[in-house]
Amino acid sequence: xxxxxxxxxxxxxxxxxxxxxxxxxxxxxxxxxxxxxxxxxxxxxxxxxxxxxxxxxxxxxxxxxxxxxxxxxxxxxxxxxxxxxxxxxxxxxxxxxxxxxxxxxxxxxxxxxxxxxxxxxxxxxxxxxxxxxxx
Amino acid sequence: xxxxxxxxxxxxxxxxxxxxxxxxxxxxxxxxxxxxxxxxxxxxxxxxxxxxxxxxxxxxxxxxxxxxxxxxxxxxxxxxxxxxxxxxxxxxxxxxxxxxxxxxxxxxxxxxxxxxxxxxxxxxxxxxxxxxxxxxxxxxxxxxxxxxxxxxxxxxxxxxxxxxxxxxxxxxxxxxxxxxxxxxxxxxxxxxxxxxxxxxxxxxxxxxxxxxxxxxxxxxxxxxxxxxxxxxxxxxxxxxxxxxxxxxxxxxxxxxxxxxxxxxxxxxxxxxxxxxxxxxxxxxxxxxxxxxxxxxxxxxxxxxxxxxxxxxxxxxxxxxxxxxxxxxxxxxxxxxxxxxxxxxxxxxxxxxxxxxxxxxxxxxxxxxxxxxxxxxxxxxxxxxxxxxxxxxxxxxxxxxx
Numbered sequence: 001x002x003x004x005x006x007x008x009x010x011x012x013x014x015x016x017x018x019x020x021x022x023x024x025x026x027x028x029x030x031x032x033x034x035x036x037x038x039x040x041x042x043x044x045x046x047x048x049x050x051x052x053x054x055x056x057x058x059x060x061x062x063x064x065x066x067x068x069x070x071x072x073x074x075x076x077x078x079x080x081x082x083x084x085x086x087x088x089x090x091x092x093x094x095x096x097x098x099x100x101x102x103x104x105x106x107x108x109x110x111x112x113x114x115x116x117x118x119x120x121x122x123x124x125x126x127x128x129x130x131x132x133x134x135x
Numbered sequence: 136x137x138x139x140x141x142x143x144x145x146x147x148x149x150x151x152x153x154x155x156x157x158x159x160x161x162x163x164x165x166x167x168x169x170x171x172x173x174x175x176x177x178x179x180x181x182x183x184x185x186x187x188x189x190x191x192x193x194x195x196x197x198x199x200x201x202x203x204x205x206x207x208x209x210x211x212x213x214x215x216x217x218x219x220x221x222x223x224x225x226x227x228x229x230x231x232x233x234x235x236x237x238x239x240x241x242x243x244x245x246x247x248x249x250x251x252x253x254x255x256x257x258x259x260x261x262x263x264x265x266x267x268x269x270x271x272x273x274x275x276x277x278x279x280x281x282x283x284x285x286x287x288x289x290x291x292x293x294x295x296x297x298x299x300x301x302x303x304x305x306x307x308x309x310x311x312x313x314x315x316x317x318x319x320x321x322x323x324x325x326x327x328x329x330x331x332x333x334x335x336x337x338x339x340x341x342x343x344x345x346x347x348x349x350x351x352x353x354x355x356x357x358x359x360x361x362x363x364x365x366x367x368x369x370x371x372x373x374x375x376x377x378x379x380x381x382x383x384x385x386x387x388x389x390x391x392x393x394x395x396x397x398x399x400x401x402x403x404x405x406x407x408x409x410x411x412x413x414x415x416x417x418x419x420x421x422x423x424x425x426x427x428x429x430x431x432x433x434x435x436x437x438x439x440x441x442x443x444x445x446x447x448x449x450x451x452x453x454x455x456x457x458x459x460x461x462x463x464x465x466x467x468x469x470x471x472x473x474x475x476x477x478x479x480x481x482x483x484x485x486x487x488x489x490x491x492x493x494x495x496x497x498x499x500x501x502x503x504x505x506x507x508x509x510x511x512x513x514x515x516x517x518x519x520x521x522x523x524x525x526x527x528x529x530x531x532x533x534x535x536x
Contacts, residue, residue, distance in 0.1 A: 086418060086492055087491040087492060088485075088489045089486045089489075090321045092485045093328070093483040093484065094321075094329070107471060108491050124322065125321065127321075127408035127487070
């Protein structure tokens with residue numbers, strides 16, 4: 001079993017291929033679309049949670065890459081720059097998945113990368129510019 | 136038993152002063168009571184670090200050859216317009232200043248990525264900034280243009296001067312409207328989606344001396360990582376607000392104007408900040424020592440988060456219109472727990488003031504005093520205190536027809 005969150009970049013001309021449907025039917029993967037912005041004639045981006053068998057997951061990635069879709073792990077995308085963070089907490093009520101929380105004892109900010117869905121809501125919420133997005 | 140500041144300074148000199156942070160004092164008072172603690176402890180250190188928009192700095196650049204009169208001309212530091220209504224070689228930059236080219240909220244909500252606070256932080260970090268000026272030229276100051284790199288080392292004086300810092304208490308901001316709003320209290324989600332507060336609570340300097348019994352004009356403080364002074368009471372200083380049974384204001388009240396040598400400061404404790412949709416500002420770290428001269432001072436300084444409370448204000452409709460509707464009172468222990476109850480709804484809370492940084496400031500100030508590097512000052516003037524009638528009032532417009 002494997003459970004991963006990935007970021008897909010769709011090429012401009014890929015519109016006719018029912019990608020997600022194939023991932024479900026052919027590769028028997030559970031798909032959770034966390035974010036998607038796909039418009040014809042534009043580079044599309046999708047944040048996708050995938051769950052399923054190890055082999056099926058590997059084959060699915062090969063399939064996606066064969067369509068010229070680039071695949072990145074999500075954890076690379078939103079980063080918390082601890083050096084810039086002052087532990088104020090302006091982000092914690094804005095983050096919808098509790099990836100950003102405060103330690104109730106120390107009042108320090110914590111970032112749980114695994115819980116991050118890359119929605120980027122924390123970016124404008126941080127006055128110090130400590131949340132960075134890299135696509 | 137009471138002590139004097141001179142006695143405490145004598146102990147500091149001999150390395151015998153008992154200095155504790157507020158957190159340590161709270162523990163001590165719980166264990167031994169106010170009376171014993173007041174006898175034992177000489178100084179308690181406070182701390183706070185949050186966005187403080189009414190901050191800025193003034194400089195003297197030293198004259199180039201030929202000379203230029205900045206006064207009455209125009210000048211920019213990293214494209215940020217600075218105030219030049221002073222003498223030939225002086226200028227002032229405010230934390231909220233923005234480059235002319237910043238689109239502000241034309242593209243809503245604006246980002247305000249670089250403002251006066253960021254420029255001050257860059258100067259403190261030792262960076263070279265672009266300084267450009269135009270002047271009208273006089274017989275004694277003939278130069279009309281100047282364009283040069285400028286660092287803090289180039290300046291004769293670089294002085295942080297903040298007209299309003301370290302608010303004694305602050306609002307909890309919520310949003311009762313049905314759209315997201317972008318405020319100086321952060322992003323507020325509609326229909327009570329979140330509640331943002333901005334105070335270090337039990338560590339906050341002016342909350343620990345609510346009657347201004349020790350803090351006043353001339354008080355030496357930790358400012359931005361260096362040593363500063365309280366220059367005056369701050370703008371919007373208000374002594375006419377509700378207090379709780381301990382005599383502590385339960386709404387924004389007193390403020391202080393702070394001054395200090397920017398050259399001593401560090402970017403760790405002075406940071407430019409950008410509030411989406413609102414503007415640029417500066418996060419300032421401040422610590423104030425409170426001499427424990429008597430039991431009353433000790434009792435107030437030891438009040439924990441549970442006994443310090445503040446009011447909840449709607450920033451969706453009430454605040455912008457200058458209406459004051461009471462949405463309730465909460466204490467800082469409730470705020471720090473992560474959720475509060477407002478109008479029968481559990482609302483998640485977040486702070487704009489950094490409590491971990493406040494702790495660090497209080498402990499740095501403590502070590503400065505313990506090491507005999509920082510002595511307490513006798514204040515030279517008092518703040519208008521509770522009962523003085525000194526208060527904030529809104530503007531009564533008198534339209535010009």
